Amino acid sequence: MSQSVHVRAFRNLLGGGGVVDDPERIAAYTTDQRQLFTGSTFAVLKPATTKQVADIVRLAAHLGVGIVPQGGNTSYCGGATPDASGRQIIVSLERMDKIREIDPVSMTIAVDAGAILKNVQDTAAGVGLLLPLSLGAEGSCRIGGNIGTNAGGLSVIRYGMTRDLLLGIEAVLSDGTVVSDMRKLRKNNTGYDVKQCFVGSEGTLGIVTGAVLRLAPLPTRRATAWLMLARDAALAELLALVRRESTDLLTTFEFMTARSIALATAAMTDPPGLRAGSGGAVLVEFDSSSRHLDLDELMQAVLAEAIEAGWIEDAFLAQSGSQRTAMWQVREAIPEGEKRRNGSVKHDISVPLSSIRRFLDLADTQVRSYDADLELSVYGHIGDGNLHYNVLVPPDADRMEFTRRIESSLSLQLYDTAAALGGTFSAEHGVGRFKKHLLERYGDVGRIAAMHRIKTAFDPADVMNPGAIVRPLRKEPAS
Numbered sequence: 501m502s503q504s505v506h507v508r509a510f511r512n513l514l515g516g517g518g519v520v521d522d523p524e525r526i527a528a529y530t531t532d533q534r535q536l537f538t539g540s541t542f543a544v545l546k547p548a549t550t551k552q553v554a555d556i557v558r559l560a561a562h563l564g565v566g567i568v569p570q571g572g573n574t575s576y577c578g579g580a581t582p583d584a585s586g587r588q589i590i591v592s593l594e595r596m597d598k599i600r601e602i603d604p605v606s607m608t609i610a611v612d613a614g615a616i617l618k619n620v621q622d623t624a625a626g627v628g629l630l631l632p633l634s635l636g637a638e639g640s641c642r643i644g645g646n647i648g649t650n651a652g653g654l655s656v657i658r659y660g661m662t663r664d665l666l667l668g669i670e671a672v673l674s675d676g677t678v679v680s681d682m683r684k685l686r687k688n689n690t691g692y693d694v695k696q697c698f699v700g701s702e703g704t705l706g707i708v709t710g711a712v713l714r715l716a717p718l719p720t721r722r723a724t725a726w727l728m729l730a731r732d733a734a735l736a737e738l739l740a741l742v743r744r745e746s747t748d749l750l751t752t753f754e755f756m757t758a759r760s761i762a763l764a765t766a767a768m769t770d771p772p773g774l775r776a777g778s779g780g781a782v783l784v785e786f787d788s789s790s791r792h793l794d795l796d797e798l799m800q801a802v803l804a805e806a807i808e809a810g811w812i813e814d815a816f817l818a819q820s821g822s823q824r825t826a827m828w829q830v831r832e833a834i835p836e837g838e839k840r841r842n843g844s845v846k847h848d849i850s851v852p853l854s855s856i857r858r859f860l861d862l863a864d865t866q867v868r869s870y871d872a873d874l875e876l877s878v879y880g881h882i883g884d885g886n887l888h889y890n891v892l893v894p895p896d897a898d899r900m901e902f903t904r905r906i907e908s909s910l911s912l913q914l915y916d917t918a919a920a921l922g923g924t925f926s927a928e929h930g931v932g933r934f935k936k937h938l939l940e941r942y943g944d945v946g947r948i949a950a951m952h953r954i955k956t957a958f959d960p961a962d963v964m965n966p967g968a969i970v971r972p973l974r975k976e977p978a979s
């Protein structure tokens with residue numbers, strides 16, 4: 501059957517507004533956000549209801565067409581991008597962007613999977629609650645994509661990753677069956693936790709159409725500090741001190757090197773005068789919904805101890821909302837700063853907290869002996885053991901050629917180091933299409949076998965995001 505016949509069949513299901521087949525409009529959906537790979541498709545489908553999603557899935561399975569679910573297309577591993585075959589359609593959830601219900605007493609919010617993260621945060625804030633998932637892409641990423649990648653971000657240390665916030669799910673399986681489990685329960689031990697299968701599955705097991713998320717009290721007080729680290733500061737010990745003394749109030753512990761800060765400030769129109777110490781900088785935030793705690797006093801006491809221990813050279817406590825915003829803007833502008841300079845080869849590694857310093861030292865030696873002229877941008881969610889250990893593409897280099905060269909050599913050395921320390925090659929950005937070879941190289945054999953079996957059970961015909969993460973097992977021919 502020709503692709504125009506396919507398009508007509510999908511149009512019959514969704515109506516005109518639900519199918520985009522104009523190549524110019526399609527182009528916005530077929531390249532990943534870092535512009536590392538452009539795939540091909542004959543149509544982008546935009547369902548408006550869960551029933552339409554189920555109809556699409558049934559028809560696609562019948563036609564033998566693969567489905568690539570897409571949210572905000574902000575992810576880093578090419579999972580939302582179709583392959584080059586032209587035989588995969590994109591299903592964009594962007595028209596399914598409603599808030600279904602907010603329940604302030606149960607502290608839950610039910611949303612369509614296409615709801616933009618920032619809109620969900622704002623709706624929760626409107627009733628004095630917090631959706632505790634926060635990342636630089638929050639203005640464009642969507643809840644289905646956050647679930648698909650198990651997004652982390654800037655407050656994981658306190659609230660966990662997307663997985664920890666998910667209470668209920670609605671999803672369409674590869675044969676069109678709808679899993680409808682939009683309950684708000686914190687406790688529900690009734691067999692397998694099916695909703696968790698979709699978390700981090702990057703569209704390979706089904707299409708998430710709705711979710712119930714856990715909310716928290718909205719912080720009314722915050723203490724935010726910028727710490728200038730001493731050279732070779734004992735990062736794990738500093739974190740342990742901050743954690744212990746702030747009890748459960750620590751929300752953020754973000755590390756940045758001087759190079760990353762310089763890239764960020766170069767991308768800002770009105771950069772604040774924040775600098776790194778000789779060992780980099782850390783952004784620390786405590787927050788609380790209580791009106792009875794003096795967080796500034798607590799922060800000052802913690803900082804005094806850290807200075808006393810020799811771990812920080814100096815620290816600034818934000819004295820106003822605008823000073824706090826400035827600190828956050830620097831942190832959040834780093835990816836944009838890297839992009840403007842010609843991009844970076846990204847290594848989203850994590851290691852146990854006790855090995856962070858060791859990783860930094862070993863990786864530094866590896867980079868220097870590979871090419872002493874390479875420049876790095878190293879920063880990240882160090883409170884979660886997660887570093888973005890990025891190698892900057894030289895301004896005059898061919899970005900793709902440089903990326904390929906580093907990824908086939910130095911990157912593997914860095915990942916080997918992370919693996920030897922008990923760490924991982926992808927802490928929060930997923931596997932998608934770009935990191936499958938790394939899953940094969942570093943994944944536990946038994947775990948990969950279990951993943952194949954899960955994929956086979958959910959999607960035996962390989963309809964859902966074929967080519968991302970793992971393929972289903974092939975049926976043995978009957979003897």
Ligand code: FAD
Binds near residue numbers: 635645646703708
């Ligand atoms: P997409 O890119 O559209 O899709 C991601 C994956 O999920 C794909 O495999 C896709 O097929 C699948 N998918 C999408 N929707 C569905 C659905 N409805 N059902 C099933 N599968 C689906 N990530 C972090 O974890 N932490 C960060 O701090 C962070 N910061 C970022 C900062 C910037 C500036 C940028 C550009 C990105 C950042 N990211 C971060 C990465 C990215 O924003 C997250 O991975 C995000 O969760 C992706 O959401 P999305 O809607 O854009 O998903």
Ligand code: 2HG
Binds near residue numbers: 636847880890
């Ligand atoms: C962040 O923490 C994101 O800002 C982006 O995860 C990381 O671009 C990166 O390397």
Ligand code: ZN
Binds near residue numbers: 880881
């Ligand atoms: Zn990150």
